[in-house]
Amino acid sequence: MASMKAQMRKGILEMCILSIIAKEEIYTSDILIKLKEAELIVVEGTLYPLLTRLKNAGMLAYTWRESNSGPPRKYFSITDEGSEFLTELKASWKQLNKSVSKSMK
């Protein structure tokens, strides 16, 4: 059961990350701030493997940007494939949401 919970969380997390990045090109720690607000994750380290995986799957792309403090930063943006995937995810999320609330009535 613990793994099912983790899987659900992870799927939802990926959808949220994609929709945050879909709005604007964004830096990893700024993604984290939004996810923290939504109480989805607490530590930044969780985010890196997810971003790397989404990037390797062709959903995300990044560009290097100079930073005033420290090393250059990776700014993530969504690819066409990623937007398509996000639309599908959102649709199935809506469907799932509807089914779940119906079955729990």
Place this chain on the structure above:
Amino acid sequence: MNDIKNINLGGVPFAIDMNAYYALEDYLTDIENHFSNANGAQEIVKDIESRIAEIFKERPDALEVVALKDVHEAIAVMGTPEDFGAESSDDEKYDDIPETEWIFGKKMMRDEENALIGGVCSGLSAYLGIDDPIWVRLGMAGLILGMGVGFGLYIILWVVMPAAKTASDRLAMRGDDINVENISKEMERGMETLTESMNKFGEKVTEFGDKFTKKG
């Protein structure tokens, strides 16, 4: 008194206290081990290193020597592998395994597709790697006729051996690798068998119909 070490973290040079250095090294080793099986492990570790360098740079006293408390603060932001919990590695491990490496052990299953009675003998011969089930059938028949134990054995095996219903079951029955290629081959073959038996059924129906009309 404390020694100081110069390090390069994410391309940025830092002077760091030795005790802070060891803490940071331990942490990065932990991270590396944690992600060692993940897809793009090196990139993940590099990203985390860069981010820690940035956190060090963002300190109000950025030019100061990095102290143990700075390392602890950075770790608090990034989180330890324990904090990542189930969100990270468990299924990423599988992402890295090519499909062909998904080898399951052979399973003893009944081969209903090639069955005479319950598919026990054809399943057994697939398990033993014998092409033609006739030999196992002969052996089984010998056991039944010769000593009488065969009948009981057959019934027990029939009950114990699950039927190979899906394409992957059939692959497991023969001990073939379960990968996309083999499964689709097996499914194609299954469709052919299905069409064949449909045709046979059709023939039988026509035969029956012929007989019926002749009688009538």
